[in-house]
Amino acid sequence: xxxxxxxxxxxxxxxxxxxxxxxxxxxxxxxxxxxxxxxxxxxxxxxxxxxxxxxxxxxxxxxxxxxxxxxxxxxxxxxxxxx
Amino acid sequence: xxxxxxxxxxxxxxxxxxxxxxxxxxxxxxxxxxxxxxxxxxxxxxxxxxxxxxxxxxxxxxxxxxxxxxxxxxxxxxxxxxxxxxxxxxxxxxxxxxxxxxxxxxxxxxxxxxxxxxxxxxxxxxxxxxxxxxxxxxxxxxxxxxxxxxxxxxxxxxxxxxxxxxxxxxxxxxxxxxxxxxxxxxxxxxxxxxxxxxxxxxxxxxxxxxxxxxxxxxxxxxxxxxxxxxxxxxxxxxxxxxxxxxxxxxxxxxxxxxxxxxxxxxxxxxxxxxxxxxxxxxxxxxxxxxxxxxxxxxxxxxxxxxxxxxx
Amino acid sequence: xxxxxxxxxxxxxxxxxxxxxxxxxxxxxxxxxxxxxxxxxxxxxxxxxxxxxxxxxxxxxxxxxxxxxxxxxxxxxxxxxxxxxxxxxxxxxxxxxxxxxxxxxxxxxxxxxxxxxxxxxxxxxxxxxxxxxxxxxxxxxxxxxxxxxxxxxxxxxxxxxxxxxxxxxxxxxxxxxxxxxxxxxxxxxxxxxxxxxxxxxxxxxxxxxxxxxxxxxxxxxxxxxxxxxxxxxxxxxxxxxxxxxxxxxxxxxxxxxxxxxxxxxxxxxxxxxxxxxxxxxxxxxxxxxxxxxxxxxxxxxxxxxxxxxxxxxxxxxxxxxxxxxxxxxxxxxxxxxxxxxxxxxxxxxxxxxxxxxxxxxxxxxxxxxxxxxxxxxxxxxxxxxxxxxxxxxxxxxxxxxxx
Ligand code: SF4
Numbered sequence: 001x002x003x004x005x006x007x008x009x010x011x012x013x014x015x016x017x018x019x020x021x022x023x024x025x026x027x028x029x030x031x032x033x034x035x036x037x038x039x040x041x042x043x044x045x046x047x048x049x050x051x052x053x054x055x056x057x058x059x060x061x062x063x064x065x066x067x068x069x070x071x072x073x074x075x076x077x078x079x080x081x082x083x
Numbered sequence: 084x085x086x087x088x089x090x091x092x093x094x095x096x097x098x099x100x101x102x103x104x105x106x107x108x109x110x111x112x113x114x115x116x117x118x119x120x121x122x123x124x125x126x127x128x129x130x131x132x133x134x135x136x137x138x139x140x141x142x143x144x145x146x147x148x149x150x151x152x153x154x155x156x157x158x159x160x161x162x163x164x165x166x167x168x169x170x171x172x173x174x175x176x177x178x179x180x181x182x183x184x185x186x187x188x189x190x191x192x193x194x195x196x197x198x199x200x201x202x203x204x205x206x207x208x209x210x211x212x213x214x215x216x217x218x219x220x221x222x223x224x225x226x227x228x229x230x231x232x233x234x235x236x237x238x239x240x241x242x243x244x245x246x247x248x249x250x251x252x253x254x255x256x257x258x259x260x261x262x263x264x265x266x267x268x269x270x271x272x273x274x275x276x277x278x279x280x281x282x283x284x285x286x287x288x289x290x291x292x293x294x295x296x297x298x299x300x301x302x303x304x305x306x307x308x309x310x311x312x313x314x315x316x317x318x319x320x321x322x323x324x325x326x327x328x329x330x331x332x333x334x335x336x337x338x339x340x341x342x343x344x345x346x347x348x349x350x351x352x353x354x355x356x357x358x359x360x361x362x363x364x365x366x367x368x369x370x371x372x373x374x375x376x377x378x379x380x381x382x383x384x385x386x387x388x389x390x391x392x393x394x
Numbered sequence: 395x396x397x398x399x400x401x402x403x404x405x406x407x408x409x410x411x412x413x414x415x416x417x418x419x420x421x422x423x424x425x426x427x428x429x430x431x432x433x434x435x436x437x438x439x440x441x442x443x444x445x446x447x448x449x450x451x452x453x454x455x456x457x458x459x460x461x462x463x464x465x466x467x468x469x470x471x472x473x474x475x476x477x478x479x480x481x482x483x484x485x486x487x488x489x490x491x492x493x494x495x496x497x498x499x500x501x502x503x504x505x506x507x508x509x510x511x512x513x514x515x516x517x518x519x520x521x522x523x524x525x526x527x528x529x530x531x532x533x534x535x536x537x538x539x540x541x542x543x544x545x546x547x548x549x550x551x552x553x554x555x556x557x558x559x560x561x562x563x564x565x566x567x568x569x570x571x572x573x574x575x576x577x578x579x580x581x582x583x584x585x586x587x588x589x590x591x592x593x594x595x596x597x598x599x600x601x602x603x604x605x606x607x608x609x610x611x612x613x614x615x616x617x618x619x620x621x622x623x624x625x626x627x628x629x630x631x632x633x634x635x636x637x638x639x640x641x642x643x644x645x646x647x648x649x650x651x652x653x654x655x656x657x658x659x660x661x662x663x664x665x666x667x668x669x670x671x672x673x674x675x676x677x678x679x680x681x682x683x684x685x686x687x688x689x690x691x692x693x694x695x696x697x698x699x700x701x702x703x704x705x706x707x708x709x710x711x712x713x714x715x716x717x718x719x720x721x722x723x724x725x726x727x728x729x730x731x732x733x734x735x736x737x738x739x740x741x742x743x744x745x746x747x748x749x750x751x752x753x754x755x756x757x758x759x760x761x762x763x764x765x766x767x768x769x770x771x772x773x774x775x776x777x778x779x780x781x782x783x784x785x786x787x788x789x790x791x792x793x794x795x796x797x
Binding site for chain 3: 162163186187188189190192193194196197198201224225226227228231232235245246247248249250252253256257260273275276280300302305306307310327329330331332333336337338339341342343371372373374
C-alpha cells in the first residue's frame, strides 16, 4: 500500500499491512501518527494520509519492520528513499 | 578559561524524563568534551536511565550516588513544581541552577533567588536556554544538538549575555563568522525577574582572562540595562561592551507585550530609546544591526589594547 | 491583568483595609438607589481600564440621588480613550482632611517587593517623587521571611508621619503588603488613601494588577469577582485576526505558532522566535516595509500549525506576500517550517515562489529544508545572510512604501 502527501509518501509491503502484530507496533512507534489500524477483524495497517507531511524522518518505522518492507519517500527530492 | 562552568562541571537534570529534557540531556552529553551529567531526577522514576544517565527520585539520592557535591542542575519541571525543585537543589548543596521552565510567576522566582543568595548559590533563568563554553561544555538546550551548536559557537574572546535564547546563537554565529569566538555565552532568560542579570555576570567576565569584550542582546522592559550601565561606570570595567536592542517598535505601543514575558513598556524608563541613551552614557555602543557587532566590538577591543600598551 | 476599580476595592476590603460604603452598577436607576442608601453627596466614577477619566468627564459629583442617576446615565454612555465603561461606581463624597499614597510593586533589580508610601497622595506618585523626594518612602521586604509590622512602620515614619496617623497607617500598609504577596500582584496601590475628619483612614481608590502567569492559583478570587478565564484585558482588545491566530496555535500541543498581533501593512510575516521576531519586525520597518502582522514561531511546531499560521497571514486582506524568517533555529526544524509554509501556498492555490518573498531560517535540518525550497523555487537564505539583510530583501520584493 502506498499513500502520498505533498512532501512525503509511505509505501508499505502488503505482508506488513496484513501482519496485525507488526501493524500495532508501527502505530506505537511513529511519533506523528502516520500509521493506524484499519477496521478489523483482522486488524490491518492503514496509512493516515492527513498526517503524511508531518513525518519527521526519524526512521523508527523502518527499524520496527523487516528491512526493505517500508519505504519513506521524499517527494521533494526525486522520491529519494529514507534509509 | 570560561565563566560559571568548565569541562569538570558536574550537573543533574531535574525533570529528566520529559520529552525536551531527554533531548537536552543527549545534546549536553554529545557536545564538546561531553558534559558530566551525573544524574537525573523525576519523582517515581528511580532506577531508570536516560541515555545512560541514572534517574533518581530525589536530589539527595543523586548526590549520594555521585558521592560528592554536585555543581549544577538544569531544571525543566512544569511551572507549578519549579520552586520546589529549585529549593530541593539548593538545600542539597547545588550551587548553579539553570531554570529552563517558562511562565513561572515572579513571586516564585523571587523566592528562589532569595534562598539561592542566602545559600551562596546562583540561578540562571528562568525561561532561558542555559550556558555554553564553545567546544568544551554546554549546560542546557543552548545551541541545540551538538552538531548545530558546533556550527554557531567557536572559542574566543567575547562574552555573550542575552535575554533571548535563540538570539544568543544568532549573535554568536555572527561573531564566529567574523573570526570572533566566545569565551562563554549565557542565555539569562526573558522574564521580568531573573536569577542573574547582565550586571550580576559582569564581575565574572571581568575576572576571566580569556574575555576581552562583551556583547549583549536586550529588549524593552525592565531596568536591567540601567543597572548594567551603573555597574560599568562604578567598577571602571576593563571590558568594552556592544549591545543590540530589539523591539524598538514597541515604544509606540505602551502596555502591549511582545516576545518575552518581561518585554512590556510600562513606563518611560522601560522604552528602547531610554535604554539606548542610558547605555550610551556608560560608553556601551548600541549596534543598529547584528552584522555590525563584530566590527564594533573588534575595534573597541583593539582600541583598549593599544591604549593599554601606550599607558 | 488589571482589575477595575470596583474589583480592586473589593480586594482591598477583603484584606481588612477600610473602604467607603460604595456601590457598583451598570444601571442608572440602581445608581440612584445606591445614592439614596448612602444619603448625601456622592461621586459617580466611570469604571474603565484607562487613565485620564477625570479629564474625560468620567468622574462627576452629585448632590441628590436624581443627579446621581443622571450622571450615571451620561457616564455609562461615555467612551474614554476607546474604552466603554464596565459600569459606574457610586461613592459617598468623603470629607477628606488629607490624601496619602500607599503602594507595593516589584523591584526587578533587587528581586524583592518594595513598599512605597507618601503623605502626598491623590496625584501620580512619580510626580511626587520627582518634585518632593523627601516625601516618598521606600522599603523592600523579604520574599521568604515573614512580613513584620515594623517594616511598614519604618517606611511610613521615614516620610515624617508620626502620632496617631502613624499608628493607624501601620496596619493598613501591612495588610497591603500582605495582599500583594498573597494574591501574586505586580501592582497594589491605594491612591488616594484618605484621612477623614475623625482621624480614621479609608481607601478612596485602588489599582491592582495580578500577574497573568499566576491567575491559575487565584481561581476562587477571580470567580468571586466574576472575571472569566477568557478575559485577558490586554491594552487593546484582540481583533478577529488575532483570535484566529490563537486558534491556529491551539490546533495541537507541538510548539508555538502564534502570538499574532495585527498591523495594517501589506507584508505578511511568518517569523520567530521571541527575540528573532522583535529583531525582524524592527528590521522590516527600518527598511520602509509595512508589516501586516507580528507573530512568533518556536518550540518546533507541527507542519499543520506552521501551515495554519501561514494561511491565516496569506488570507489577510491587503497581504501581497509573506516573508518567512527566523533567527538560527536549534529546536524548531527548518524542513518542517518549509513544508508548512509551502503547503499553505499550495492549498490556497498560490505559487510558493511567487507568494514567499524570502525564506531565511538557518539551523536544524536546514539541508533538508533547502531541498524543499529549491523544489518549489522559493528564494531562501542561510546564516550568511543576516536577519537585517533578509528583511531588506523581503521589503524590496514587495516594494517599500508601495502601499
Ligand atoms: S520516519 Fe518516523 S515520522 Fe516518518 S513515518 Fe516513519 S516513524 Fe513516522
